[in-house]
Amino acid sequence: MHVDLAVAWAAIIAFAVFAYVVMDGFDLGIGILFPSFAAGPQRDQAMNAIAPVWDGNETWLVMGGGGLLAAFPLAYAIILPATYPLMIAMLLGLVFRGVAFEFRGRDPRHRHLWDFGFCAGSTVAALAQGMTLGAILEGIPVVDGAYAGGWWHWLSGYSLLTGAALVVGYALLGATWLVWKTEGELQAQARRSARRLAVATLAALAAVSAATPFLAHDYWRRWFEMPGLVLTAPVPLLVGAVAWALLRGLRRGDERSPFLLALALFALGYLGLAVSIYPYLVPRSTTIWDAAAPPASQAFMLVGAVVIVPVILIYTAWAYRVFRGKVGSAGYH
Amino acid sequence: MFEHLDPLILARAQFAFTISFHFLFPSFTIGLASYLAVLEGLWLKTGNGVYHQLYAYWLRIFAVVFGMGVVSGLVMSYQFGTNWSAFSFRVGPIIGPLMAYEVMTAFFLEAGFLGVMLFGAGRVGRGMHCFATCMVALGTLISASWIIAANSWMHTPTGHAVNAQGQFVPAGPWLDIIFNPSFPYRLTHTVIASYLTTAMLVGGVGAWHLLKNRGDAAARKMFSMAMWMAALVTPLQIMAGDLHGRNTLTHQPVKVLAMEGDYAPSPQGAPLVLFGLPSDAEARVRHEVSLPGLGSLILLHDAKAPLPGLTDYPRDTWPPVAVVFWSFRLMVGLGLAMLTVGLWSLLARWRGRLYDWRWLHRAAVAVAPAGLVAVIAGWVTTEVGRQPYTVYGLLRTAHSASAIGAPALAMSLLAFIVVYGVVFGAGILYIIRMMARPPGAAPAANADHLPQRAAGITPAAAIVGAPPQGGVAGSARRGP
Numbered sequence: 001m002h003v004d005l006a007v008a009w010a011a012i013i014a015f016a017v018f019a020y021v022v023m024d025g026f027d028l029g030i031g032i033l034f035p036s037f038a039a040g041p042q043r044d045q046a047m048n049a050i051a052p053v054w055d056g057n058e059t060w061l062v063m064g065g066g067g068l069l070a071a072f073p074l075a076y077a078i079i080l081p082a083t084y085p086l087m088i089a090m091l092l093g094l095v096f097r098g099v100a101f102e103f104r105g106r107d108p109r110h111r112h113l114w115d116f117g118f119c120a121g122s123t124v125a126a127l128a129q130g131m132t133l134g135a136i137l138e139g140i141p142v143v144d145g146a147y148a149g150g151w152w153h154w155l156s157g158y159s160l161l162t163g164a165a166l167v168v169g170y171a172l173l174g175a176t177w178l179v180w181k182t183e184g185e186l187q188a189q190a191r192r193s194a195r196r197l198a199v200a201t202l203a204a205l206a207a208v209s210a211a212t213p214f215l216a217h218d219y220w221r222r223w224f225e226m227p228g229l230v231l232t233a234p235v236p237l238l239v240g241a242v243a244w245a246l247l248r249g250l251r252r253g254d255e256r257s258p259f260l261l262a263l264a265l266f267a268l269g270y271l272g273l274a275v276s277i278y279p280y281l282v283p284r285s286t287t288i289w290d291a292a293a294p295p296a297s298q299a300f301m302l303v304g305a306v307v308i309v310p311v312i313l314i315y316t317a318w319a320y321r322v323f324r325g326k327v328g329s330a331g332y333h
Numbered sequence: 334m335f336e337h338l339d340p341l342i343l344a345r346a347q348f349a350f351t352i353s354f355h356f357l358f359p360s361f362t363i364g365l366a367s368y369l370a371v372l373e374g375l376w377l378k379t380g381n382g383v384y385h386q387l388y389a390y391w392l393r394i395f396a397v398v399f400g401m402g403v404v405s406g407l408v409m410s411y412q413f414g415t416n417w418s419a420f421s422f423r424v425g426p427i428i429g430p431l432m433a434y435e436v437m438t439a440f441f442l443e444a445g446f447l448g449v450m451l452f453g454a455g456r457v458g459r460g461m462h463c464f465a466t467c468m469v470a471l472g473t474l475i476s477a478s479w480i481i482a483a484n485s486w487m488h489t490p491t492g493h494a495v496n497a498q499g500q501f502v503p504a505g506p507w508l509d510i511i512f513n514p515s516f517p518y519r520l521t522h523t524v525i526a527s528y529l530t531t532a533m534l535v536g537g538v539g540a541w542h543l544l545k546n547r548g549d550a551a552a553r554k555m556f557s558m559a560m561w562m563a564a565l566v567t568p569l570q571i572m573a574g575d576l577h578g579r580n581t582l583t584h585q586p587v588k589v590l591a592m593e594g595d596y597a598p599s600p601q602g603a604p605l606v607l608f609g610l611p612s613d614a615e616a617r618v619r620h621e622v623s624l625p626g627l628g629s630l631i632l633l634h635d636a637k638a639p640l641p642g643l644t645d646y647p648r649d650t651w652p653p654v655a656v657v658f659w660s661f662r663l664m665v666g667l668g669l670a671m672l673t674v675g676l677w678s679l680l681a682r683w684r685g686r687l688y689d690w691r692w693l694h695r696a697a698v699a700v701a702p703a704g705l706v707a708v709i710a711g712w713v714t715t716e717v718g719r720q721p722y723t724v725y726g727l728l729r730t731a732h733s734a735s736a737i738g739a740p741a742l743a744m745s746l747l748a749f750i751v752v753y754g755v756v757f758g759a760g761i762l763y764i765i766r767m768m769a770r771p772p773g774a775a776p777a778a779n780a781d782h783l784p785q786r787a788a789g790i791t792p793a794a795a796i797v798g799a800p801p802q803g804g805v806a807g808s809a810r811r812g813p
Contacts, residue, residue, distance in 0.1 A: 058407065065411055
């Protein structure tokens, strides 16, 4: 059987990035919303909803980055220098986010500072990730297989829009996760936020969708001409249906469906993205075949990935199962 | 305002800074994870509460150190691309898959079971919890193996070819790349170093509490366990270091000559330079204090064996000799200090004074950070000794960097220094505070009715079956 290794690895990395976006997305979203929760048991409860799983969720980001280096070194070597300040900002944001889990419990006198760092770090990381996406979609100048732009090239109205959109979207994921995992006042607060954020996410999705086809003719053609049209045409309808179900679920007091429907919104957005980009890794300059590592490298990793990734998914699911049910605010009784 | 700075030096400074900070954390957690697995295993086997007390004590510290290791490690996985994109493009096909395997076989394993290890004591059985601890410990060792394989390949590249685009690509079996000539030596030396680092810190903390209260059963236990490690493992480490050094002499002679300060060739056998001031300009060690023949005796196990000198090799293949020379001496000196304490503890044990020889306890406190410092010194020796190459002999550091301007590099370096200084400075302070708390005492953070840790439950209470304090454990009964 013939396997196009480059396509297989593009699919694995796309999966890792999507896993990261939805799983760390709700972690970061809770960070973004953190100031809206009352200090004390509410914040502790919000933290407890993600403390046992955030590290595993973040690991998908290492998988996405490491996988890109290994399978598509050229793309890695172009995209990271092109988005240099965004990458540094994201990493530093994730430093503040990650240490807050332990530090805020270790130092009650400065807890408000680590809480601030948790929120600011989460927000900066989300914004930087969204802006990176925007910068890639807009196009990266490449000459002789290397980035050939300045160090502010990534900054534009469009990348700011995608950055803001991802912050809003992550916040929606975070709020709906809390609706699922918490109860009482915090859950009520999360539900109120989720309703507003669902509307805001729809608006952001619409704004990005409206702006993207005008970036370059190629996107326009992919979205509105055959065969892309077959995939893109149902998307707005599906988005509308999912959004309607999401808002209805929140109004009715559903606990699980809002999170799952928010995931569905992300999946639809991601599908639109895939239609826009494939088979490029760096739009209009570098395809997955241009950037591919030699077959010996991709095949070696593929053997491992096919065996190990399912095992990872099994024990990750087990870990989530161990912590199923509502979280408490711990110690507060 | 930074335009006049050299981008290459800035990129190297940034990598050196972020990786040195990062390396502190795993070099502690690799050993500590294994120690926790041993403690929990002993507790399950013997039912002795002291083991459980120590497990709970060190788990709290582990959580903080591990968290800092995770966030500083994430930075490393992206720094290859931001600052070293030319290296990433050319070497990605070789070291990328090794790092991808590290993520798939180690990072997910650690992260997946860490949550259960830290917060799951009230939610899974004791055996399952111990299994989670073992998986985290196993993950740290698997992680070390892959990353050291990648690093070793940069020192002693094998099993590759260079393609038309100038990329290093696999040629032949992957085992040739993974088991490159320096890998077994480097891995052994590094993993033992982590165990020794942990032993010194655990022993130092135990000794500190013995100085305050020599009846503290938990302090006695941890001090005794740590001193067994120090006494037995330090000599092993010196042997491993000797083998690693001789392996380096075969594959990277220039590095060893820089470590030794041997500028001139020694046809009749090289002396051991104890101290002096290496001067590349004069190509000699000024104010040299040396022992004749001992250098060859150590490296070649023959005092009369001839050894080349740095001047036998082109100047543009020398590393910065003074850095390598001094960091190596620092590492060896600290190793000897750790050996002394280890042997002293054997004497104390033999004379029945392990728990009341106050000068031994003071010495153990003094060498508590010796392992950490020695790890960094050793790392500097081997990595600076690899200069001026990233892939030894094949790819120069100057040809590895991204085309990022000095202003961007300088700004990001400053940001890293400020953020790491604040965040990890605070973290290290918290660790020291936790270490200062006696192992027998109940944790104090519950005083304000706030959670012990992020997810709230005190694993100790939950494991021994004390009533859950609410939170995760309490809500388990309410959950659907």
